[in-house]
Amino acid sequence: MATEDGRLAAELATDAGRLLLTLRAARGAGRALGAEGDRSANELLIRGLRDHRPADAVLSEESADTAQRLSADRVWIIDPLDGTREYGEPPRRDWAVHVALWERGQLTAGAVALPAMNVVHGTDDPAPLVPRDGGRLxxxxxxxxxxxxxxxxxxxxxxxxxxxxxxxxxxxxxxxxxxxxxxxxxxxxxxxxxxxxxxxxxxxxxxxxxxxxxxxxxxxxxxxxxxxxxxxxxxxxxxxxxxxxxxxxxxxxx
Structure with missing residues (x-):
């Protein structure tokens, strides 16, 4: 079932992915690209969450953690660039943007954007499982x-x-x-x-x-x-x- 939080997670992950693709096209490759990607995508996600969910707490790989989130009812858990090494090695596609919402003990919304594959997996529109072919695990x-x-x-x-x-x-x-x-x-x-x-x-x-x-x-x-x-x-x-x-x-x- 579609939710406002699910839509926001997908939108923010998509926007961060687009930024990362643009940055990668302009900067080339290497560790410096990965570091800039981490920082830039984190800034975009934090800004988006402050704009749309200012009362919620955030736990991010790229931001300092605070004890405030432990007493919050809603916490966004984000990884602005998952697979920094792969991102810095064009044309590798196996990197992602993670945006999830934890709410009173449960994960209630989330999205994983795969920008280089032009794919976003979200809780609002889960893809049907592909039937298993029965071969080796x-x-x-x-x-x-x-x-x-x-x-x-x-x-x-x-x-x-x-x-x-x-x-x-x-x-x-x-x-x-x-x-x-x-x-x-x-x-x-x-x-x-x-x-x-x-x-x-x-x-x-x-x-x-x-x-x-x-x-x-x-x-x-x-x-x-x-x-x-x-x-x-x-x-x-x-x-x-x-x-x-x-x-x-x-x-x-x-």
Whole structure:
């Protein structure tokens, strides 16, 4: 069902994506481009939220965190440029903009823009799941730092690992039928997964921590190191395969 917050999330993510594409076309490539993209997209999103939702709190990867959000009923959780490395390597397309709304304990709206693919996934208009072809399980994994856990799962499940960049791209790849699951262990924060999880849930995907426990947002410490996003019919098999590999410390990775 369409909501004002869902529409705003999609509009802001789209606008930030357009800015990033324009900046990339003008500046070329490299780390400096990524840093400028992070800063410019964050400024656009913060300005848009102040204009349209001035009473709401914001948690952003690119802004200083404050304790004020912990007592707020509504908190926007944003990643202005997810996949900064990929963004700085034209013509790579696997980077994203994340905009999500947390409201009294739940993610209630969100959007993931994939500007270089001309795609926006939003909670207002979730895409229908593409039917699974029944072949080998396909798991999205970081192209540069694949977690050891996922490499073990590939052996245990005879799964195919599909390398791609941004967390938002990997999570929404399940929606697009490019993979069946995205499994991550270690090294993420709430802004990495809030919008992808909001969008995935709206489309009927299964989302949890790697031990099957709920994903919780707007916590005092925004670190949220692991998650599973997958087609609902493979969730039990995937969690059962993960369980023997769980230990006290998450595997490092993206």
């Amino acid at each position: 396909r798991i999205a994994v970081s192209r540069s730092r694949p977690p050891a856990l996922v490499e073990k799962l590939a052996v245990d499940l005879d799964a195919e690992l599909v390398a791609m960049g941004s967390a938002g791209v990997k999570a929404t790849a399940v929606l697009r039928g490019e993979v069946d699951a995205y499994v991550h262990a270690g090294g993420q924060y709430e802004w990495d997964s809030a919008a992808p999880v909001a969008v995935a849930r709206a489309a009927g995907l299964f989302c949890s921590r790697i031990d099957g426990s709920p994903l919780r947002y707007n916590q005092p410490d925004p670190k949220l190191p692991d998650l599973v996003v997958c087609r609902p019919e493979v969730a039990d098999e995937l969690l059962a395969a993960i369980a023997p590999h769980l230990g006290p410390d998450p595997e490092p990775g993206r």
